[in-house]
Amino acid sequence: MNHRILGIGLVCLLLTGAVALQASEGKGPLKGDTVLDTAERAYAAVERMLAVTADAPPAAVDYLSEARTLLDLASNAPEAPESRDMALEAMAAIREAARLLDMPPEPVVRALEARYARLTIALLRTEGAVGRLHALGIVTPVVDTALEAARESLENAARALADGALLRAQAALEEASIRIRHVEGALRDALGGLRLEGQVTRFFDTLGERLRAASAIIAAAEASGADTTEAMAAYDDIRLGLEEARTLRQEGYNQESRELLASLAPLLAELREALRSLSSP
Amino acid sequence: MRRALALGFLLAIVAMPGVWASYECTVYRDGYVHVIHSVQALPFEAVMRYEPLGTPYESFLATDPEGVPLFFSDEGEAVLIYTLGSDTVTVSYDTPALTAKEGALWTYEAYHDAPASVTFPEGSSIISFNPVPDTINLDTGTITLSEGIATISYVLLYTEDEHTENPFSGMALVAVVLAVAIGGGIFYRRLNRAAAWGEDTELDAVENRVMAYIAEKGTVLESEIRMQFDLPKTSSWRMVRRLEAAGHVTVERKNRTNVVRFNKRS
Numbered sequence: 001m002n003h004r005i006l007g008i009g010l011v012c013l014l015l016t017g018a019v020a021l022q023a024s025e026g027k028g029p030l031k032g033d034t035v036l037d038t039a040e041r042a043y044a045a046v047e048r049m050l051a052v053t054a055d056a057p058p059a060a061v062d063y064l065s066e067a068r069t070l071l072d073l074a075s076n077a078p079e080a081p082e083s084r085d086m087a088l089e090a091m092a093a094i095r096e097a098a099r100l101l102d103m104p105p106e107p108v109v110r111a112l113e114a115r116y117a118r119l120t121i122a123l124l125r126t127e128g129a130v131g132r133l134h135a136l137g138i139v140t141p142v143v144d145t146a147l148e149a150a151r152e153s154l155e156n157a158a159r160a161l162a163d164g165a166l167l168r169a170q171a172a173l174e175e176a177s178i179r180i181r182h183v184e185g186a187l188r189d190a191l192g193g194l195r196l197e198g199q200v201t202r203f204f205d206t207l208g209e210r211l212r213a214a215s216a217i218i219a220a221a222e223a224s225g226a227d228t229t230e231a232m233a234a235y236d237d238i239r240l241g242l243e244e245a246r247t248l249r250q251e252g253y254n255q256e257s258r259e260l261l262a263s264l265a266p267l268l269a270e271l272r273e274a275l276r277s278l279s280s281p
Numbered sequence: 282m283r284r285a286l287a288l289g290f291l292l293a294i295v296a297m298p299g300v301w302a303s304y305e306c307t308v309y310r311d312g313y314v315h316v317i318h319s320v321q322a323l324p325f326e327a328v329m330r331y332e333p334l335g336t337p338y339e340s341f342l343a344t345d346p347e348g349v350p351l352f353f354s355d356e357g358e359a360v361l362i363y364t365l366g367s368d369t370v371t372v373s374y375d376t377p378a379l380t381a382k383e384g385a386l387w388t389y390e391a392y393h394d395a396p397a398s399v400t401f402p403e404g405s406s407i408i409s410f411n412p413v414p415d416t417i418n419l420d421t422g423t424i425t426l427s428e429g430i431a432t433i434s435y436v437l438l439y440t441e442d443e444h445t446e447n448p449f450s451g452m453a454l455v456a457v458v459l460a461v462a463i464g465g466g467i468f469y470r471r472l473n474r475a476a477a478w479g480e481d482t483e484l485d486a487v488e489n490r491v492m493a494y495i496a497e498k499g500t501v502l503e504s505e506i507r508m509q510f511d512l513p514k515t516s517s518w519r520m521v522r523r524l525e526a527a528g529h530v531t532v533e534r535k536n537r538t539n540v541v542r543f544n545k546r547s
């Protein structure tokens with residue numbers, strides 16, 4: 001039986017490997033001409049920056065001319081492997097040139113726009129997650145109020161950005177950021193206290209099924225004369241822990257139930273190890 | 282036969298955690314990176330310990346495959362996510378810890394333990410990468426990478442109007458010149474000091490031990506530090522990056538290996 005188990009395990013592993021291989025198809029090192037194209041664009045970008053920089057350091061100019069020489073050589077035979085290496089060397093020289101350039105900081109409006117985009121996405125993500133809770137019939141009034149306030153601040157920020165009122169936009173974004181943190185805190189509090197029946201029931205069911213499968217494997221191994229002491233001890237502890245967690249949850253002690261489930265992780269690892277050693281020839 | 286199938290399946294799951302994991306990272310112009318990470322969880326466990334790509338992080342959200350949010354608690358550099366039997370968890374957060382700026386050059390650096398796609402801001406230009414990525418789309422600014430450490434340099438392009446609009450450019454120039462002058466002075470002093478490593482109160486106990494080890498050897502491989510001090514890959518990688526940022530060591534990549542050199546102390 002042990003050989004059969006190992007055989008099936010191996011087949012499962014091979015199948016998973018095949019899926020992974022399929023997923024990676026089409027990947028591989030970039031072709032030389034793509035690297036060269038990237039390097040050419042990099043050169044053009046830094047050359048343009050150099051052109052608008054007053055008193056550019058001579059070393060930056062030297063690096064860029066070194067890059068130009070390498071790129072010219074590489075473009076003679078873009079498909080050749082050496083061309084790719086030369087393009088990579090050119091990129092290294094362009095990077096050094098960019099590092100030496102004293103560019104002014106990002107214009108304020110760009111930084112504000114970036115912050116606005118980030119906060120909007122954070123809020124949308126949280127809204128989506130809260131929407132899923134609502135779809136499950138879970139009411140979250142505190143989170144909803146906080147969401148509304150955060151949305152309002154972001155709308156104010158959008159208006160201020162459109163008007164070019166940068167100070168007002170900055171203040172509104174600051175407020176939005178605080179309010180989004182408030183939403184996230186309220187959501188965590190809600191999740192901590194909620195009875196997410198679907199999730200928890202599914203977990204108890206899944207673990208229960210796994211434990212029944214483990215019990216059958218232990219019993220078969222015992223019947224064939226194997227030493228199952230370790231596996232049995234871990235199995236019993238997990239079963240007792242699971243029952244206790246289920247009771248706690250039924251009595252409304254959700255936090256305690258969760259903590260107890262979390263404490264089962266090392267025991268589950270022990271059980272997996274014990275089952276693995278039982279299946280070794 | 283059913284038992285054999287059950288155990289075979291169990292072994293396959295145990296042996297292949299993270300196979301389907303992937304990162305989607307979006308870099309913003311202010312240096313923040315929005316990370317979306319789909320990670321495989323073990324369906325028979327209640328919690329998953331998750332390490333974000335960088336700390337600090339904000340707007341952290343973990344959801345199950347149906348998009349339902351999962352409860353989580355912060356554990357310093359890691360987060361405990363109560364997966365409660367979910368086989369896949371989608372984690373998203375923002376972090377400023379993956380990018381750094383020097384001169385006009387921005388650098389994105391991260392250790393991805395799964396394939397990743399990184400999208401750079403509109404109006405940016407990729408300058409260099411290490412390693413060479415799997416694919417690159419120069420029009421969308423998206424790079425796909427296999428798992429491992431990735432260092433990608435880019436610049437942000439402005440129009441000339443934007444340059445002239447900024448009233449702080451003159452002051453910034455003076456500040457940069459001053460910073461370079463001060464930095465140069467410190468660097469010169471560091472080069473001339475003795476190599477011995479003593480306790481540094483800014484570092485924790487492990488970092489001090491690692492620094493003493495690096496000081497003794499002069500040059501070590503990053504993997505050597507990991508093995509010598511029995512550190513997880515990501516923790517070791519982050520620690521070396523912290524030591525590098527603090528100026529205690531210099532890290533160079535050679536033949537797919539990171540070489541860590543001791544910097545003489547000021």
